[in-house]
Amino acid sequence: MAILLALAGAGTAQAGALQLDPGPLAPTQARQPAFLTAEAQAAAAMTLPPELRAVVVELGFDRGVATLDRVRRLYEYMVSEQGLGLRYREQPTHGLAESYATREVNCLSFTMMFIALARASGIDAYAQASNDALAMRVLEDTVYRAHHVKAGVDIDGVQYTVDVGWRAVVAEEKPRRISDVELVALLHNNNAVERLLAGDLSSAMTETGRMLALDSDNATIWSNAGVVNWRSGRYQPAEQAYLKALQIQDDHLGALSNLVALYRTTGEERLAAQYGKRLKKAQAMDPFSQFLLAEQLVRQGAYGEALGHYRRAIRLLPNQATFHRGMAEAYRQKGDLQAAQRALQRAESIELRKYSQRGIQDADANS
The missing domain is CATH 3.10.620 (C8orf32 fold)
Structure with missing residues (x-):
């Protein structure tokens, strides 16, 4: 795997940042x-x-x-x-x-x-x-x-x-x-x-x-190279690695998120805004980005807005139980208990099907 x-990213309304x-x-x-x-x-x-x-x-x-x-x-x-x-x-x-x-x-x-x-x-x-x-x-x-x-x-x-x-x-x-x-x-x-x-x-x-x-x-690989350098306090090599990743794949979510975070940290707001636009476009087609944004909105109490992002995440990747569980919680917080129950049942159904089809046991199954 x-x-x-x-x-x-700290203090932003977008899902992701340094990737x-x-x-x-x-x-x-x-x-x-x-x-x-x-x-x-x-x-x-x-x-x-x-x-x-x-x-x-x-x-x-x-x-x-x-x-x-x-x-x-x-x-x-x-x-x-x-x-x-x-x-x-x-x-x-x-x-x-x-x-x-x-x-x-x-x-x-x-x-x-x-x-x-x-x-x-x-x-x-x-x-x-x-x-x-x-x-x-x-x-x-x-x-x-x-x-x-x-x-x-x-x-x-x-x-x-x-x-x-x-x-x-x-x-x-x-x-x-x-x-x-x-x-x-x-x-x-x-x-x-x-x-x-x-x-x-x-x-x-x-x-x-x-x-x-x-x-x-x-x-x-290049995006991850940037993160290792970033965590080591090496901003310039990190930036070079992220830019190399984007030369290879111009919509790479990791490199875009990481580059936006780096530019915000170093105070280069113009570049942060430039790459932030590209990041937002890439996130719109990424189910996990939509899920993370929905989770953040739930924490802020914006349950109706969060549901829209959960739905988009599910349209992009229907059989991810975590998405349906998140949607269930948003419905519950919003007061729609019937919809919450339906979403929870869907999550449990996906999890049960995947568990029954596993061909190898977890190492911790009997611990």
Whole structure:
């Protein structure tokens, strides 16, 4: 699960402000040793440790063209108690050896392990990434967004998705395929965010440098680079990183929010207003931005106005239970208890359906 953070802006009426997608150090600090190419780094990260190579022997798959049955058997072996017994834990994001040792994975580490095991079993698997944020929560002054990563397999001309979150292996039309280099860059991306959240700025800087060295064409990586620099008191490198992100993707929410916050902090109100207009336009098409704005309006007691933003968020992303729960609270505060109950029932229905379809248990389920 690749992670986007956003530092919420103080005293503004807009959702968001500084947004982080764990990024590099200052651009001049992000170089890796010349003798290790990006491909070599990715290959090393995707190499099975001895314990997992033994799993391939234990499975005893016939090598050759992938079949859907073999893909399903591998998936079930990874999540069942009779196999690896992997459990879901959002953080930390582990590499292959650590995932095997702890038997704990998130979307990204599960995807890495599935791909490595599948390839060793003669199945041509690869990584897929979602461009859209699939989940969001607020931790103190940080908006925390999650982007989904999963594995793909092509069988008889059909592209299948293998997802840690669901029981079924499903067919999709054209999800976005990413390279091993991009996948491993996302591993460092997650590590950087986790180190930053833990207050370890030195390690966060190291991880963001590794991330940028692997994938310097990713707007989210540059935006996160800016946040790491911002948190380290390095305003100019932060600004450069945000601007680089916007060169790659001119409507990137993280970079726009972070840049507006930076310019307000440094007193450059003209630039803050200029990028603020672009930010507002981008937020109008982002469900989580609409949700955050609705939440802020609820805190201010503007329940009717908040409901409009909840509705827009739900139109953009209908099956996010958090949106419906927020709407239920706004209706309750407004005094429309019948509408509040309907919204709450919708949230509970979405949560129940997602829980029943999970293909892997949470690590804390029995604690």
